[in-house]
Structures are given as C-alpha cells and as structure tokens.
Amino acid sequence: MDLRFSEADEAFRADVRAFLRDNLTEELRAAGRAAASAFSEKEWNIGWLKVLNARGWAAPHWPVEYGGTGWSVTQRYIFDTECALAQTPNLSPMGLKMVSPVIMAFGRPDQKAFYLPRILAGEDYWCQGYSEPGSGSDLASLKCRAVSDGDDYIIDGTKIWTTQAHFANRMFALVRTDTSGKPQEGITFILIDMDTPGITIQPIITLAGDHEVNQVFFDGVRVPKANRIGAEGEGWTIAKYLLVHERSSSYGAGIRVSLKRVREVAGATGALDDHAFRMRLAEAGVALEALTVTEHRVMAAISQGAMMAAESSMLKTQGTELMQRVNELGLEALQYAVMPYEHRWISPGANDAPLGPQEAPVMIAQYLNNRAMSIYAGANEVQRNIMSKLVLGL
Template sequence: MELRFSDADEKFRAEVRDFLTKDLTEELRQAGKASTSAFSEREWNLGWLKILNARGWAAPDWPVEYGGTGWTVSQKYIFDTECALAETPPLSPMGLRMVAPVIMAFGRPDQKEFYLPRILAGEDYWCQGYSEPGSGSDLASLKCRATSDGDDYIIDGTKIWTTQAHYANRMFALVRTDFTVKAQEGITFLLLDMNTPGITIQPIITLAGDHEVNQVFFDGVRVPKANRIGAEGQGWTIAKYLLVHERGNSFAARIRVGLEKVKAIAQETGAAEDGDFTRRLAEAGVALEALTMTEHRVMAAISQGAMMAAESSMLKTLGTELLQRVNELGIEALGNAAIPYAHDWTRPGANATPLGPAAAPVLMAQYLNNRAASIYAGANEIQRNIMSKLVLGL
C-alpha cells in the first residue's frame, strides 16, 4: 500500500486548507471547538452547511448528478481530515449521509427530485426513527405500528433516543406493517413530516446536561403511502443499507485533535510527569496510528471498487472505543479541575471561568456524551457479532 498521497491530492489539501482559512467564520470555528458530541446544534451545523453548499462542497459522498463533488475517495478523506483538524462544527449526518443515500438507491424519481435539493440547502432537517424502548440493538423487534388505511398509514407507537427530533421537520422511520411474518419481513421505511398531528416530542437530558435526544410518541399519525421508500416490507433491507453509511465514517483526525489537547493539558496540570500516565498516552497514540492506517487501507480498497461490509463495523468499533479512551485520559489529566461542571460553560462565548484549564468544561462534556458512542449506531457488541459472521464465518 502506498502510504503517501499523490501530488494532486496534496494540491487539493492545500485548496481545502485555504478555503477553511477564508470561509470558516470565527463564530463557527469557536462553535466547532466547543462542540461536545457528534452533532453540533442546529444553528451551527446549518450555518456551516450553507457555506459548504455555496462552494458546492456540501455533499462529497453524493453522485455528481445529485449535487455531489465528483471527488475521489482520497479527496473525500482529505476533506474530512482537514475539517476535523480545523474543528469545523459537525454537520448532521441524518440528511446528508443517511437518508439521502437511501432516497438515491430506493426512492422514486419524484422523491429524489423533491427531497435531495432540500437536504443540500438545509431546508429539511432530519431525525431518525429507529430505536424503541426494548428495541435498540435488536432493531428487528420494533413494535411501532403502521396500519393501512386507504392511501395512508396510521402510525401508533413510540421511538426513543431520537437525536435532535426537537429541531427536525422530517423523520425517516422504520415501522411495522405486518405482524404475521418473520420480524425482519414486516418492516417498512417511511418519511414523516414532524408537523403532522399526533406527534409529540418529549426531551431526554443526557449526563452532559445536553438536550440532544428525545422520545417521540405517535398517536394516530396519518402518513401518505406516497411517503414510503421502496416496497412495503422492504424496510429491513433498506435499514441495513443505511447503517453501512452511518457506521463507515472516519474517526482518526478528530481523535488526533483530542489527543493533542490532552497532551497540552497534561503539561499544564503536571500529569505529564506521571510515568504511568505518559505510557498510556503513548499507547493511545500508537492505537491512533493503527486506526489511521486502517482507514487508509479501507479507503484504498474502496477506491478499487470494494464494498464496505465488515469494515464499517470494524471502523465504528475501533474508532468509538479509542475516542472513549482518549476522553478518559483527558479527564485524568484534568484531575480535580474536571469536577466542577456546568453545561452553560460549553456554549460559544460563555463568560464563566472554569477551574483549571480553559478546555475543562468541553472535555468533561465530551467524556459524558461519548459514553454513548459505543452504543449508538449499533452497539459495539453487535458490531463484533457482525464481524465474526462476515469475516470468520461464525
């Protein structure tokens, strides 16, 4: 494997860096630095999306005919890496990277024509209706019911851990349309307008004090069958297709930013003088280099036409567990400065003075928020089962 990027790729990297220097506003830069999860708040990620869309760079993963960039696999990786290093506000993946590929692959022409431009422009803000109480990793056991009624479905039930549902005007959801067949065969994929009567959103406040996730209740919600993606009962196949896109993201660059912050804090607090701590910090650095090389290998394979399967589960598992490991080192480096924590301290422009290093509130919030990283998008235990089945044939 060639570990160096080509001259053309390095020229592209310089172009991206120049764009980030000129077009990433100071307000958005500070919002990115203060981001405590994989999602930034709606005002920040939509602000950044509009700047990217004006440049034609909002959807690197999309085909050109739908508004994509036409970049190579390596160019996409470079772009993601440079955005991570610049600490841009994380864009919501729900529209751009999750439901959009599904609409392209399984949607009707009229659905593509209507939804895709609205996703690019930020006119539609999406949330995901997958998990339910009792149906998380065992997604096939979902019970949210969609009953046929002429040209509509009537939806009753609930979804939980619904990220940013309180901001969203649209949801893509898995619902059960048939209880008489095998669990996976009775699931259908629907697109919902969140302003439809009968939808109620109840906030769930996380350990970090964030209102990021919600429980959504459906009481006789009428949804046109025209909002179905694919055929009735095809939802499980579509869901598996979507989850490959959700899990197959790059982690190394953002973890590298976090690791460098931990090193700086360790110097400031004196933790760097502890030999055991510095050993574990170095071990995390080695693991990061291994993850980076793994991402490069996967990137090279995709560029040769390979499909992501077990690799997406592998990257999700390695990336989230190393992320948590670096978060833990950060809290240890902060020592007592990690104890006093207020959610408002993580807001861009907050005028509170934290105890100890200035980065303490954000690092503490990231630590608390990222405890869920090895659970959402499919628990890592499930990812290991997938890898053992696809790679080892177990």
C-alpha cells in the same frame, strides 16, 4: 503497500486548507471547538452547511448528478480530515449521509427531486426514528405500528434516543406494517413530516446536561403512503443499507484533535509528570496511528470498488472505543485541577469563563456524551458478531 498521498492529493489538501482559512469564521470555529458530541447545535451546523453549499462542497460523497463534487474517495477523506482538524461545526449526518443515500438508491424520481435539493440547502432537518424502548440493538423487534388506511398509514407507538428531534422538521423511520411473518419481513421505511398532528416530543437530558436526544410518541399519526421509500416490507433491507453508511465514518482525525487537547491540558495540570499516565497517552497515540493506517487501507479498497461491510463494523468498533479511551485520559488529566463542571460553559458565546483549564468543560462533556458511541449505530458487541460472521464464517 504505499499509503502516501500523491502530489495531486496534497495540492487538493492545500486548496481545502485555504478554503477553511478564508471561510471558517471565528464564530463557526468556536462552535466547532465547543461541540461535545457528534452533533453541533442546529444554528451552527446549518450555518456551516450553507457556507459549504455555496462552494458546492456540502455533499462530497453524493454523485455529481445530485449535487455532489465528483471527488475521489481519497479527496473525500482528505476533506473530512481537514475539517475535523480545523474543528468545523459538525454537520448533522441524518440528512446528508444517512437518508440521502437511501433516497438515491430506493426512492422514486419525484422523491429524489423533492428531498435531495432541500437537504443540500439545509431546508429540511432530519432525525432518525429507529430505536424504541426494548428495541435498540435488536431492531427487528420494533413495535411502532403503521396500519393501512386507504392512501395513508396510521402510525401508533414510540421512538427513543431520537437525536435532535426537537429541531427536525422531518423523520425517516422504520415502522411495522405486518406481524404475520418473520419480524424482519414486516418492517417498512417511511418519511414523516414532524408537524403532523399526533406527534409529541419529550426531551431526554443527557449526563452532560445536553438536550440532544428525545422520546417521540405517535398517536394516530396519518402519513401518506407516498412517503414510503421502497416497497412495503422492504424496510429491513433498506435499514441495513443505511447502517453501512452510518458506520463508515472517519474517526482518526477527530480522535487526533481530542488527543492533542488531552496532551495540552495534561501539560498544564501536571499530569504529564506521571510516568504511568504518559505511557497510557503514548499507547493511545500508537493505537491512533494503527487506526489511521486501517482507514487508509479501507479507503484504498473502496476506491477500487470493494464493498466494506465487515470493515465498516471494524472501524466503528475500534474508532469509538479509542475515542472513549482518549476521553478517559482527559478526565485523568483534569483530576489534577479538581475541575467543576457547568453545562453552560460549552455554549458558544457564554459570558462567564470556566474554572480551571479552558478546554476542560468540553472534555468533560465529551466524556459523558461519548459513552454512547459504542452503543449507537449498532452496539459494538453486535459489530463483533457481524465481523465474526462475515470474516470468520462463525
């Protein structure tokens, strides 16, 4: 199997690098370097989105008819990789990569015409209303209730771990519209305006000191049935479709950036003098190359029209666990510097410098935040069950 890129693909890579060199300002680059999780602050990811949208590159994976680029699978992979290596701000995936494919596949023509241009332009900022207290990996047990009332649903209940809900003006959510049959059959997918009366957002501060996630409460929230995507009770099918998109991320480039950062800090702190540490660092490098080859294989299969359900679970599992290994190596490297940590040090434009290695605050915050990587988008234990079922038939 020849996994090398063609001359045309390498020419495309050169065009992407030139664009990044000319358009990624120092402020945007600093915000990208300071990102301690999968999400940059809204100010910066919307700023970068607008730069990309002006070039027509905001949604490379969208069909051309909705504003996509028409790029091949390989070109999209190259673009994502180069953005990660350049450390651009992380665009929120909630609108661009998660709810938009659902709207395209299951939405009505008027819903597509209204929402998709607003997502591209950064006019709508989305959050995901899936998990609830007691209903995380077992999502079918969700209890947030939507009761029919004429042309509306009345929603009562709560959602938790709702990333950037405090910034969002819209939520896509799973709600229970029927309790009489199997749990999966009574779930409906609906779009909610976050300014609707009855919605309360309560912050949850993470171990890293970030306000990134929230608990959202619904108390008699009236939502038009016209905001429903698909038929009533079709939410479980739509959710499974969305999760394939959520889990099909490219992990290799981001891990490569983190591993490079760990090597640099380890050299500065003296950690590289430890033979055992060097061995663990080398093992992580080998695992990264294996993951990259797997990403290329999956990319080649997708380009030929293959569906990658089991493979998306595999990449999600291996990618998140390898990132956590690299984060742990980063903490090992920092122990030689006895590093303190202040959350303000990862804020772009902070007016005081961290003590110790300049990269240390981001590395510590990434370690703390990325403990959740193997849980969100379906816990890795669940991913292994999916793989065993789809690949081994167990």
